[in-house]
Amino acid sequence: MERKQFLTATAAASAGAIAGFGLERAERGTVVSPQAAGDIPGETIGETNCEIINKKVLERYRKKYRDDLFRSFLPGMDSYVVDHTYGGFLCDLDIRTGKRNSTTKRAWYEGRGIWLYSFLYNNIERDPHFLEIAGRSKEFILKHRPADGSFWASSYSREGEPLSGPGDIFGNLYIAEGLAEYAKASGEDEYLEIARQITLDSMSSYDQPDYQYHSPSASGISGPRLLNHWMVFLFLATRILEQEKTHEIEQIAGRCVNALMEDHMNPAYGLLNDVLNHDMSLPGNSDLQTASVGLGIQALWMVMYEAVRRQDRTLFRRSADAFRRHVRVAEDPVYGGYLRSLSHVEKNKWTLDKSLGVQEEVLIGILLLVEHTGKRGDMKRFLKTDAYVRETFRRPGYKFWIAGGDRTVSRYRTSRAEHYHHPRHLMMNLLAVERMIERGGKPSGFLAEDTHG
Amino acid sequence: MKRKQFFATIAAASLGSVGGYGFGKLRAADKPATGGAAEIGLVGGLGLEELRETYRADLFDNFLPNMDRSVIDHDYGGFMCSVDIRTGETMSTDKRAWYEGRGMWTYGFLYNNLKQDPSYLEVIRNSKDFILKHQPQDGEFWAGSFSREGEALSGPGDIYCNLFIAEGLAQYAIASGERDYLERAKKITLDSLARYDSPDYDYHISYLAGDASPEIPGARVLGHWMVFLIGATQILEHDSDPEIERLADRCVEAIMEHHLNPAYGLLNEGLNHDFTIPDNEFSQFAYMGHGIETLWMVMYEAVRRQDRDLFRESSDAFKRHVTVAQDAVYGGYFRSLDHVDDYTWKVDKVLWLQEEVLIGSMILIEHMNDPWARERFAETYSYVRKTFKRPGYKFWTSGGDRTLTEHNTGRAEHYHHPRHLMLNLTAVERMIERGGSVSGLFG
Numbered sequence: 001m002e003r004k005q006f007l008t009a010t011a012a013a014s015a016g017a018i019a020g021f022g023l024e025r026a027e028r029g030t031v032v033s034p035q036a037a038g039d040i041p042g043e044t045i046g047e048t049n050c051e052i053i054n055k056k057v058l059e060r061y062r063k064k065y066r067d068d069l070f071r072s073f074l075p076g077m078d079s080y081v082v083d084h085t086y087g088g089f090l091c092d093l094d095i096r097t098g099k100r101n102s103t104t105k106r107a108w109y110e111g112r113g114i115w116l117y118s119f120l121y122n123n124i125e126r127d128p129h130f131l132e133i134a135g136r137s138k139e140f141i142l143k144h145r146p147a148d149g150s151f152w153a154s155s156y157s158r159e160g161e162p163l164s165g166p167g168d169i170f171g172n173l174y175i176a177e178g179l180a181e182y183a184k185a186s187g188e189d190e191y192l193e194i195a196r197q198i199t200l201d202s203m204s205s206y207d208q209p210d211y212q213y214h215s216p217s218a219s220g221i222s223g224p225r226l227l228n229h230w231m232v233f234l235f236l237a238t239r240i241l242e243q244e245k246t247h248e249i250e251q252i253a254g255r256c257v258n259a260l261m262e263d264h265m266n267p268a269y270g271l272l273n274d275v276l277n278h279d280m281s282l283p284g285n286s287d288l289q290t291a292s293v294g295l296g297i298q299a300l301w302m303v304m305y306e307a308v309r310r311q312d313r314t315l316f317r318r319s320a321d322a323f324r325r326h327v328r329v330a331e332d333p334v335y336g337g338y339l340r341s342l343s344h345v346e347k348n349k350w351t352l353d354k355s356l357g358v359q360e361e362v363l364i365g366i367l368l369l370v371e372h373t374g375k376r377g378d379m380k381r382f383l384k385t386d387a388y389v390r391e392t393f394r395r396p397g398y399k400f401w402i403a404g405g406d407r408t409v410s411r412y413r414t415s416r417a418e419h420y421h422h423p424r425h426l427m428m429n430l431l432a433v434e435r436m437i438e439r440g441g442k443p444s445g446f447l448a449e450d451t452h453g
Numbered sequence: 454m455k456r457k458q459f460f461a462t463i464a465a466a467s468l469g470s471v472g473g474y475g476f477g478k479l480r481a482a483d484k485p486a487t488g489g490a491a492e493i494g495l496v497g498g499l500g501l502e503e504l505r506e507t508y509r510a511d512l513f514d515n516f517l518p519n520m521d522r523s524v525i526d527h528d529y530g531g532f533m534c535s536v537d538i539r540t541g542e543t544m545s546t547d548k549r550a551w552y553e554g555r556g557m558w559t560y561g562f563l564y565n566n567l568k569q570d571p572s573y574l575e576v577i578r579n580s581k582d583f584i585l586k587h588q589p590q591d592g593e594f595w596a597g598s599f600s601r602e603g604e605a606l607s608g609p610g611d612i613y614c615n616l617f618i619a620e621g622l623a624q625y626a627i628a629s630g631e632r633d634y635l636e637r638a639k640k641i642t643l644d645s646l647a648r649y650d651s652p653d654y655d656y657h658i659s660y661l662a663g664d665a666s667p668e669i670p671g672a673r674v675l676g677h678w679m680v681f682l683i684g685a686t687q688i689l690e691h692d693s694d695p696e697i698e699r700l701a702d703r704c705v706e707a708i709m710e711h712h713l714n715p716a717y718g719l720l721n722e723g724l725n726h727d728f729t730i731p732d733n734e735f736s737q738f739a740y741m742g743h744g745i746e747t748l749w750m751v752m753y754e755a756v757r758r759q760d761r762d763l764f765r766e767s768s769d770a771f772k773r774h775v776t777v778a779q780d781a782v783y784g785g786y787f788r789s790l791d792h793v794d795d796y797t798w799k800v801d802k803v804l805w806l807q808e809e810v811l812i813g814s815m816i817l818i819e820h821m822n823d824p825w826a827r828e829r830f831a832e833t834y835s836y837v838r839k840t841f842k843r844p845g846y847k848f849w850t851s852g853g854d855r856t857l858t859e860h861n862t863g864r865a866e867h868y869h870h871p872r873h874l875m876l877n878l879t880a881v882e883r884m885i886e887r888g889g890s891v892s893g894l895f896g
Contacts, residue, residue, distance in 0.1 A: 269782050329781040333773075334717055334793060345782065346855070348800050407794065 053370065053379065053441040058433050061386075065430035069124075073423055076399045081417050086158055087136030089113040091417045095400040101415055103158035107171030110141040112420035114178025118185040120423070123431055134182050138191070141175055149201035168213065172202045173232045180240050192243060199236055203252055206233075209278050217290050223278035227264050227292065230256045231299035238306045253306060260299055261318060269345055270325055272296040286346060293330040294340040294358035300326060301365030308372070313447055316372070323365050327381070330358070335408050336388045338362055355404040356418060359389045360425035367432045374443035491890045493822055496815075497834040501885050508878040512567075516871055519847040524556075524865050529601055530579030532556040534865045538848040544863055546601035550610050553584040554617025555868035561624025563871070566879055577625045581634070584618060592644040611656065615645045616680045617868075623688050635692060642684055643696060649677060658723045660740065661791060667733045671726030675712050675740065678704045679747040686754045701754060708747055709766060717793050718773055720744040734792070741778040742788035742806040748774060749813035756820065761895050764820070771813050772825055778806070783856050784836045786810055803852035805869035807837045815877045819884055822891045 080098040081089050089109050092102040117134035121127065140160060144152060152175065154167025176198040183192035205211060209223040218224040234256035240249050263280040264272045271291040277283060300323035307316035330338040338358050341351040362385050369378040392409045393402045401422055405412025435444075496504055523541035524532050532552050535545040557577045564573040583603060587595060595618065597610030619641040626635035648654060652671040659666055682704035685697050711728040712720045719739040723731060730736045748771035755764035778786040780802075788806045789799040810833050817826030840857050841849045849870055853860030883892070 271782070331781070332796075333777040333779070334719070334796070339796075342782075346800075348780075348782070348787075348798050348855075350796050352796055407796075 053374065053436055055437065055441050058437045058441060061433045062430065062437065065426050065433060069423065069426045069430065073400070073426065074120075076417070077419060080399060081419060082133050083136075083158065086160065087140040088156075088158075089137060089419060090158065091419060092415065093399075093417055095402065095414050095417060096395075096398050098399040104163060105140075105156045105158065107141065107144075107152040107154055107156075107167055108174050109419070110137050111171065111174025111176070111178040113137050114141075115174070115181045116419055116423050118178065118181035119427060121185045122181065124427060131185055134178070134185065138179065138182055142194075149205070151205075169202050169206060169229065170232060172198050173236055176202070177232075177236045177239060180236065180243065184243055192240065195236075196240060196246065196249060199233070199240070199252065200248060203233065211278075215275075217274045217288060217292075219288075221275060221277060221283060221288070225259065225263070225276040225278060225280055227260070227272055227274045227295050227299060230259045230264070231295060231302060234260070234299070234306060235302045238302065238309055242309060257303055257306060257315065260303055261315075261322070265322065266291070266345075270322070271329060271342070271345065272299060272322075272326070287344065289345055290341060290343050291345050292341040293326050294338065294355060294361065296326040297323065297330060297338070297358065297365060298361040301361060301368055304365065304368055308368075308446065311446070316447065320369055320373070323369070324378075327362055327365070330362075332407070337385075337392065339407075352407045353404060354392070354407060354409050356389070356393045356401060357403070357421035359385060359393070360421050363389065364425055364428050367429050371432050371436055372444045372446045491822065491893070493818060493884055493889050493891060496818060496827065496881070497831045501881055501889055505878065505881045505885060508874055508881060512871065512874045512878065516848070516874065517563075520865070520867060523847060524867060525576055526579075526583075526601060529603065530583035531599075531601075532580060532867060533601065534867060535863060536848070536865050538850060538862050538865060539843075539846050541847040547606060548583070548599045548601065550584065550587075550595040550597060550599070550614035551617050552867070553580050554614065554619070554621040556580050557584075557621025558617070558624050559867055559871045559875075561621060561628045562875055564628045565624060567875060574628055577621070577628065581622065581625055592648065612645050612649060612677060613680060615641050616677075616684060619645070620680070620684045620687065623684065623691075627691055635688065638684075639688060639694065639697060642681065642688075642700070646681065646700060652726050654726075658735070658738075660789065661722070661734060661738050667731075667735065669723050669725060669731055669735060673707065673711070673724040673726060673728055675708065675720055675722045675747060676743045678707045678712070679743055679750060682708070682747070682754060683750045686750065686757055690757060705751060705754060705763065708751055709763075709770070713770060714739070714793075718770070719777065719790070719793060720747065720770075720774070737792040737794055739777075739790040739793055740788065741774055741786070741790050742803065742809070744774045745771065745778060745786070745806060745813065746809040749809060749816055752813065752816050756816070756894065759894065764895055768813075768817055768821075768823075771817075775810055775813070775829060780855070785833075785840065800855045801852060802840075802855060802857060804837070804841045804849060804866060805851070807833060807841070808869050808873035811837065812873055812876050815880045818891075819880050820892045820894050 076098065080093055080100070081091055083090050083105075088105045089112075090100060090103055090105065091109050092104060093100045114134045114137045117130045117137075121130040121134065140156075141152070143160060144156070144162060146152060146166070151166040151168060152171040153162040153164050154171055155163040157163055176195040179191045179198070180195035183189055183195065206229055211223045213224055213226060213229075215226070218226060233252055237249050237253040237256065240246075241253060259280070260272065263276060264274075266273050266282070266289070269291075271293065272295070273282060274290045274292050274295065275283060275288055282289065300319050303319035304316055304323060307313070307319060327338065329342070330340075332339050332354075337354050339350050340353060340355050340358050343349050343351050363382065366378050366382040366385065369375065370382055395402065400417045402409065402412045402414070403416050403418040403422075436442075493501065499507065519541060523536045523543065524534055526533055526546075526548075531548045532555075533543055533546050533548060534552050535547060536543050557580050560573045560577045560580075564570065564577070583599075584595070586603060587599065587605060589595060589609070594609040594611060595614040596605040597607040597614065599605055619638040622634045622641070623638040626632060626638065654671045656672050656674055656677075657666065657668060658672065658674060681700060685701040685704065688694065688697050689701060707728070708720065711724060712722075714721050714730070717739075719741070720743070721730065721735065722738050722740040722743060723735040725731050748767050751767035752764055752771060755761075755767055775786065777790070778788070780787055780800075785802050786806050787798045787800060788803050791797045791799060811830060814826040814830035814833065817823040818830060841860075843850060843860075848865045850857065850860040850862065851864055851866040851870075884890075
């Protein structure tokens with residue numbers, strides 16, 4: 001595709017660019033059903049109990065998200081994390097003071113940072129400064145692109161010396177995700193092409209029967225199939241397909257959805273298993289039958305987003321049901337919030353730490369449900385979870401939110417500025433809230449068309 | 454008090470005797486609440502009449518005939534609960550003091566509240582005669598088990614032998630009008646309390662970790678307060694007695710002020726004698742089954758007292774316990790949170806706990822039409838019937854593994870199960886009598 005052609009495609013896809021994340025078509029095509037147009041809370045649209053979300057509540061959340069993003073997170077990033085000298089991101093710092101612990105950079109974090117600033121630029125504020133930050137990180141990391149399609153080194157010195165050997169697949173996938181978003185921001189389609197190539201090469205590596213991934217849950221399994229892999233592949237594919245459809249990336253998205261909803265979804269207990277054998281069968285050893293429900297929650301909202309992109313209501317409903325189930329199972333009813341991993345499903349053994357990322361993935365998925373279904377129960381959960389997260393992970397005077405800690409977050413990590421899950425949550429939910437305000441608090445109508453069209 | 458006079462007292466207290474459990478007195482004060490939320494509508498997906506018929510069928514067409522055939526000892530009196538629930542075949546003829554007390558209670562409550570069938574009264578009387586022969590003279594605990602003919606097979610049992618027998622005798626007194634059995638029930642209760650209050654009271658809370666559970670000298674035990682409270686509430690429904698009132702007060706205070714752990718809002722099973730939290734594994738032990746059971750009993754006591762604040766506090770705590778105990782993966786509720794902060798659970802399932810959830814939820818529906826309770830009841834009722842009631846079995850299974858794939862077949866459960874059926878049946882009947890409205894007791 002020529003640059004001009006690419007720009008046109010991008011512009012077309014971005015009509016109502018505020019929508020973002022595969023919602024462009026839904027946005028343009030939104031037809032508020034006669035039922036939804038009514039002003040009576042609690043009325044029924046098809047199968048959904050439709051709630052008109054109070055405009056004041058939505059406006060309050062828009063302000064909260066904007067303040068969190070523009071008055072807290074981004075100034076903190078600019079002062080302490082963004083490397084204005086060499087490009088890239090220095091995430092290893094004391095979140096209480098902003099004081100740097102080390103100047104080491106990581107391939108994961110470069111990719112994630114490029115994505116963050118490009119998404120911000122594409123969807124929320126077209127500030128050239130944001131594009132510059134993304135562009136400088138892109139230059140920093142692309143210098144080190146392995147020639148043979150293998151994985152980027154995992155860490156680098158501030159100046160760009162590799163400090164380690166090849167990292168894992170996620171270095172490549174996050175860089176691809178960042179580059180795809182950067183291509184859209186800059187209009188430089190070659191970066192979309194690089195992103196696509198990295199994605200396909202990574203998939204090829206993952207498909208090898210002797211593929212290695214070092215994780216306790218995959219121990220002893222050759223060529224394991226992993227929930228977290230499909231998840232990141234899927235999100236990446238969705239983002240690329242929003243810009244440009246290609247058969248190969250469509251195929252990847254299809255494989256990811258199928259792997260998640262058909263293979264990893266354990267029929268005995270309705271939760272996503274972390275690891276399967278290469279042939280997609282369940283490992284015989286029940287100790288390996290873990291269900292990292294935090295990952296499951298994240299993966300399932302990504303399937304919901306892909307369903308919105310495809311306008312596939314059946315897939316949306318299935319993934320929404322599975323998402324709600326995972327959220328319910330992950331809930332810590334004693335101390336609040338959500339636990340990360342059911343390390344042994346049958347024995348009901350849990351990993352008890354709390355990660356900000358998991359809580360924020362819940363918030364993204366729940367608001368997605370609220371946006372499309374208007375269900376009162378989802379809104380209640382959203383409000384409850386948001387209150388918990390703000391009370392637990394945000395500390396007065398700190399430069400960044402806490403990324404995680406023990407079960408009650410009375411002991412917590414202070415050494416990392418989390419610049420992916422957290423701003424993704426803020427940005428995606430800000431956009432969702434803005435769309436809902438534009439619709440007058442009514443559900444999108446995406447699901448209503450099924451019964452009325 | 455003479456027998457005749459006692460009858461008159463009971464009759465006065467039992468206006469609308471279908472109520473039971475503190476509802477007799479309330480009937481006169483009942484006023485249907487107004488407003489949309491007052492209309493109860495479907496419960497568990499069934500209309501009230503339909504639900505009543507389901508409960509009646511479970512009780513009168515299934516449970517009671519099988520009790521008559523397989524459990525009640527028509528020759529020697531008492532109950533032989535060790536039966537193969539699949540066939541009704543007797544597996545052992547041993548009897549237990551616990552089960553005599555519980556059986557008397559079941560048939561007494563049935564007679565007093567649902568059907569005045571003389572055969573029920575005879576079942577209780579025979580059990581009463583069987584067990585009272587063995588009453589220890591010195592306030593000790595009854596022997597734990599007996600042969601069919603009444604030979605003691607063990608040494609003294611535990612406090613629950615006495616408390617269940619007292620609970621059964623109180624119901625028998627109401628049923629028969631023989632006042633002296635109510636006095637005996639009170640004496641057994643107060644003697645048991647005196648023993649419980651002794652600093653050297655010895656009770657091993659083995660259900661944390663068997664023999665490995667640490668000892669707490671003079672332990673304060675949630676399960677004890679629970680059984681003392683339900684006994685006291687039932688006595689006080691029919692008889693005003695300052696000592697029993699004091700006992701009920703002590704139970705409520707112990708449960709709501711001492712056992713309820715302020716750090717995590719769950720009831721600890723064991724405390725030190727002075728009500729402090731033990732400096733050992735018990736500081737983290739929340740036996741959720743007892744917690745849930747205890748809290749509906751506090752709700753019932755609040756209904757008896759018409760104490761709105763206590764009802765609200767206990768129902769909030771009940772909801773929290775039910776929410777925490779839920780098995781979100783396979784459905785139903787876990788009974789034992791062995792370590793709250795480590796979040797380690799025993800993952801077996803017992804019928805009684807599921808049924809305690811149903812009783813508590815029904816209280817909240819009857820008095821508040823509480824939306825949370827409606828949802829809980831519907832989900833739990835469906836789960837219980839699907840999971841614990843097996844086609845062709847003579848009795849519901851009393852428990853099993855987490856999914857009930859392997860389940861118990863060796864005991865006819867004749868207390869928690871019929872209590873659930875009877876309490877909820879009487880609650881549904883009251884709701885029908887009120888024209889489907891909430892009680893209005895708490896506004």
